[in-house]
Amino acid sequence: xxxxxxxxxxxxxxxxxxxCSYPRIxxxxxxxxxLAKHFAVPVEEAERKFTxxxxxxxGRERIxxxxxxxxxxxxxxxxxxxxxxxxxxxxxxxxxxxYPNGATCGYYSFIRFERKxxxxxxxxxxx
Numbered sequence: 001x002x003x004x005x006x007x008x009x010x011x012x013x014x015x016x017x018x019x020c021s022y023p024r025i026x027x028x029x030x031x032x033x034x035l036a037k038h039f040a041v042p043v044e045e046a047e048r049k050f051t052x053x054x055x056x057x058x059g060r061e062r063i064x065x066x067x068x069x070x071x072x073x074x075x076x077x078x079x080x081x082x083x084x085x086x087x088x089x090x091x092x093x094x095x096x097x098x099y100p101n102g103a104t105c106g107y108y109s110f111i112r113f114e115r116k117x118x119x120x121x122x123x124x125x126x127x
Contacts, residue, residue, distance in 0.1 A: 006103035013085075016124050018107040019099050020079045020086065021072035025064040027051050031093035032062070038091035050077065064093070071124055 027035075027050075036046035051062045069075035078088045086092055100106070115123045 009103050010100070010105035010108035012105075012108075015105075015108055015111060016071055016084045017075060017079055017086075018072070018111075019096070019105075020076040021069065021074065023063075023066070023074070024054055024061065025076055025093060026095050027062045027064055027093050034091045035088065035093075038088055071126065 032043055032047055035050055036043045039046060050065060052065055054061050054063045065077045066074040067077050069081055078086060080087050111125065114125050115121050
């Protein structure tokens with residue numbers, strides 16, 4: 001009998017977008033094609049408008065561009081800073097689809113703990 005999938009213990013709708021503030025959100029070729037289709041633009045245009053190349057000792061990777069954010073300083077360019085939600089959810093990259101790679105999210109657990117102990121359901125820890 002196959003194992004029962006783990007019940008999710010987080011709710012992205014109650015998070016201010018912590019994972020979207022990661023400085024490197026990788027965009028694979030398939031992700032780029034999905035974004036281009038979503039916006040009905042050529043892949044080359046999507047790559048130029050939505051991504052940039054990051055160079056490190058480990059090599060080169062294509063990542064999503066960011067824009068300024070009052071909470072985290074910088075956040076994914078597709079993140080709606082007022083609603084605190086992804087604007088391309090159905091076209092989001094694979095790394096976003098897979099996050100947090102399990103049934104729990106450490107940041108969500110942390111923010112839920114802080115909101116309870118601060119007695120403030122909207123509290124956002126900034127440090």
